[in-house]
Amino acid sequence: MGIEIKNIYKRFGSLTVVNGVSVDIADGEFFVMLGPSGCGKTTTLRMVAGLETASEGQIFINGRDMTHAEPRHRDIAMAFQDYGLYPNMTVFQNIEFPLKIRKLAPAERRRKVEETAGRLGISDYLGRKPAQMSGGQRQRVSLARALVRNPKVFLMDEPLSNLDAKLRAVMRTEIKKLVTDLGITTIYVTHDQIEAMSMADRIAVMRKGDMVQVAPPLQVYDRPATCFVADFIGSPPMNLFKAELANNGRVVCQVQGFGDALDDAERERARAMADRHGHFAVGIRPEHLQCVAAGTPGSVEGIVELVEPLGQTTNIYLLSGDTKYVVVTDRTSLRAGDTIGVIAPGDKVRAVGLDR
Amino acid sequence: MARSDTKTADKAQRAGEGRIAMLLLAPTMIVMTVVGLYPLLHSLYISLTNYNPTFGGGSSFVWFENYARAFSDPQFWNAVGLTLIFTAISVAASLVLAVALSVLFNQRHPGFVVLRTIILVPMLITPIAVGITWRVMMMPDLGVLNYLLGLIGIPPQLWASNASTALLSVILVDIWQWTPFMFLIVFAGISSLPKSPFEAAAIDGASPLRSFFSITLPMLKPVIVIATLLRIVDAFRTYDTVYIITRGGPDFSTDLVSVYLQRVNFRFFDLGYGSALSWLVLIIVLLVVLIFVRLTGFMKLVADKENR
Numbered sequence: 001m002g003i004e005i006k007n008i009y010k011r012f013g014s015l016t017v018v019n020g021v022s023v024d025i026a027d028g029e030f031f032v033m034l035g036p037s038g039c040g041k042t043t044t045l046r047m048v049a050g051l052e053t054a055s056e057g058q059i060f061i062n063g064r065d066m067t068h069a070e071p072r073h074r075d076i077a078m079a080f081q082d083y084g085l086y087p088n089m090t091v092f093q094n095i096e097f098p099l100k101i102r103k104l105a106p107a108e109r110r111r112k113v114e115e116t117a118g119r120l121g122i123s124d125y126l127g128r129k130p131a132q133m134s135g136g137q138r139q140r141v142s143l144a145r146a147l148v149r150n151p152k153v154f155l156m157d158e159p160l161s162n163l164d165a166k167l168r169a170v171m172r173t174e175i176k177k178l179v180t181d182l183g184i185t186t187i188y189v190t191h192d193q194i195e196a197m198s199m200a201d202r203i204a205v206m207r208k209g210d211m212v213q214v215a216p217p218l219q220v221y222d223r224p225a226t227c228f229v230a231d232f233i234g235s236p237p238m239n240l241f242k243a244e245l246a247n248n249g250r251v252v253c254q255v256q257g258f259g260d261a262l263d264d265a266e267r268e269r270a271r272a273m274a275d276r277h278g279h280f281a282v283g284i285r286p287e288h289l290q291c292v293a294a295g296t297p298g299s300v301e302g303i304v305e306l307v308e309p310l311g312q313t314t315n316i317y318l319l320s321g322d323t324k325y326v327v328v329t330d331r332t333s334l335r336a337g338d339t340i341g342v343i344a345p346g347d348k349v350r351a352v353g354l355d356r
Numbered sequence: 357m358a359r360s361d362t363k364t365a366d367k368a369q370r371a372g373e374g375r376i377a378m379l380l381l382a383p384t385m386i387v388m389t390v391v392g393l394y395p396l397l398h399s400l401y402i403s404l405t406n407y408n409p410t411f412g413g414g415s416s417f418v419w420f421e422n423y424a425r426a427f428s429d430p431q432f433w434n435a436v437g438l439t440l441i442f443t444a445i446s447v448a449a450s451l452v453l454a455v456a457l458s459v460l461f462n463q464r465h466p467g468f469v470v471l472r473t474i475i476l477v478p479m480l481i482t483p484i485a486v487g488i489t490w491r492v493m494m495m496p497d498l499g500v501l502n503y504l505l506g507l508i509g510i511p512p513q514l515w516a517s518n519a520s521t522a523l524l525s526v527i528l529v530d531i532w533q534w535t536p537f538m539f540l541i542v543f544a545g546i547s548s549l550p551k552s553p554f555e556a557a558a559i560d561g562a563s564p565l566r567s568f569f570s571i572t573l574p575m576l577k578p579v580i581v582i583a584t585l586l587r588i589v590d591a592f593r594t595y596d597t598v599y600i601i602t603r604g605g606p607d608f609s610t611d612l613v614s615v616y617l618q619r620v621n622f623r624f625f626d627l628g629y630g631s632a633l634s635w636l637v638l639i640i641v642l643l644v645v646l647i648f649v650r651l652t653g654f655m656k657l658v659a660d661k662e663n664r
Contacts, residue, residue, distance in 0.1 A: 049555075049559060050558075050559075051555050051558070051559075070558070071555075071558040071559045072558055072559065072560070072561040072562065072563070074559075076559060077559065077560075078555070078556065078559045080552040080555070080556065081552075082550065082552050083552070084550075084552030084553050084555060084556035085553065085556075086553050086556070086557070086570070086571055086574075087553070087575060088571070088574035088575055088577075089574075097557070097560055097562075097570070098560040098561055101560060101561045101562055101566065102561065142556075145556075145560070149560075
């Protein structure tokens with residue numbers, strides 16, 4: 001059950017936009033596809049919706065092969081980035097439209113529209129036209145229209161990216177709560193890592209048409225599969241240092257002190273993921289690096305280049321040899337030009353594979 | 357510097373700007389008055405006289421006699437009736453065709469670009485040439501239309517030479533010539549519509565037909581209303597093609613108002629009466645437009661557009 005995507009491709013002429021994506025999405029799961037623009041996430045979603053046809057591969061929705069079905073036969077709902085409301089209809093008529101097509105009795109339609117509008121807090125606007133509403137209200141209408149017919153599957157294409165930051169945070173929690181309460185299988189497309197981290201049961205990070213990593217949010221954060229994932233998630237992103245395996249099995253790293261901090265398990269992983277020349281990367285989250293006094297045993301010496309106080313945390317940009325990286329700490333009296341020691345705790349240092 | 361000084365300077369400057377504005381507008385105003393307003397008012401004056409240059413000499417004031425005569429002139433009301441039928445059928449048919457073509461061409465296929473351009477050709481041909489071409493094509497004995505009909509087993513028609521089919525024939529020509537104009541406007545409208553409402557409708561379960569009537573047409577309404585309005589006004593004064601093809605005949609079956617007006621004014625030179633008729637036609641067109649505007653809520657559409 002749920003949604004099963006089997007090895008789908010989408011090609012436009014010689015351009016391959018989706019490159020053999022396969023994934024099983026469980027019933028009731030909140031699945032987020034995350035990636036930069038042009039990575040194929042929206043195209044993948046639109047193929048599930050039936051708005052694009054797959055060049056190759058199959059899509060199963062609730063166990064039925066829907067690869068070539070018309071959108072209207074798939075029993076899905078969708079929310080669009082620009083809301084996709086019918087500008088000629090009032091809010092009430094917008095939400096009612098899918099019910100009207102299903103030929104529900106007028107009284108039943110009215111009851112359902114009012115119930116759904118109430119749940120989304122737009123009961124007061126039922127008589128308005130979309131043009132008379134704010135972005136947040138419009139997105140609520142589009143959600144109401146999607147939810148009013150109790151869909152099994154809900155597809156969302158960057159529904160919050162046209163809203164301001166504050167409203168986005170509010171809508172994020174609302175959407176998550178709504179679809180979780182209703183138990184709807186959801187595929188959510190976004191380029192915003194915070195949305196992905198906060199809402200997803202599982203995140204699929206996409207790059208150039210490939211799903212690079214599919215895992216629960218914290219696992220994606222803690223154990224990024226490739227340098228692309230490590231760099232895309234986290235703000236500031238994970239520090240990555242070039243490394244390779246020497247013939248004797250030793251790790252040679254751009255900042256040797258950090259390479260030496262890899263524990264045995266990570267070394268083992270590094271061996272498995274290193275490319276045919278033995279290259280990989282050593283990754284450390286900025287908040288896991290610790291600043292100590294210069295010369296502390298086991299520390300790497302670094303020169304402070306820039307201190308960026310953000311209030312809650314402080315970013316310290318460091319230079320070791322000719323390698324730049326960043327440490328996130330609490331408030332600090334360090335200033336540019338200071339020399340300090342940096343320690344990478346062994347259990348926080350990761351081996352990260354290179355991207356193809 | 358005292359504030360009042362700058363104020364007077366402002367005032368002087370503004371007055372200067374006003375003068376420049378008047379100066380810049382003057383040429384247009386003068387030309388408009390000479391070629392537009394003056395003839396209009398003069399024709400109103402003539403319509404109250406029995407002016408006819410072929411009788412020589414002056415004219416005398418007859419007040420509303422010409423207008424009274426018009427109301428009991430069956431020839432005139434025949435022309436008005438024919439023009440209303442002509443306009444209604446021609447505009448309605450070209451609107452339906454234009455919308456259908458726009459929907460068709462909105463599906464992007466290679467090769468459509470060329471076809472789209474070809475469709476616009478009739479609009480670019482001089483009406484006189486259109487008239488001559490169609491008159492030849494509609495010739496009962498030598499015309500290509502009857503030849504083509506013969507190929508599919510339909511007996512030859514008299515087309516514009518028969519009182520019962522002549523009006524439909526000239527309407528056909530008008531549709532042929534002016535559908536491209538409607539198509540141009542409607543197509544521009546349809547291709548600028550946002551995509552997501554249609555995708556939402558498809559996902560909401562609407563069939564293509566349903567989404568056309570529930571979403572495409574309502575969203576196109578402002579464009580359709582404007583295109584139709586322009587076409588109505590234009591169709592009402594159709595003259596050249598009809599004059600070339602039928603000269604109003606046979607048996608006055610295509611005697612549109614503009615053809616009749618031309619006859620009264622420039623064959624009989626009954627200019628007093630002709631001016632009165634012209635004024636009546638102007639009033640009728642205004643009435644038709646007003647009714648149309650009222651029926652379609654045109655002003656509300658305009659206001660909505662401005663509010664956005």
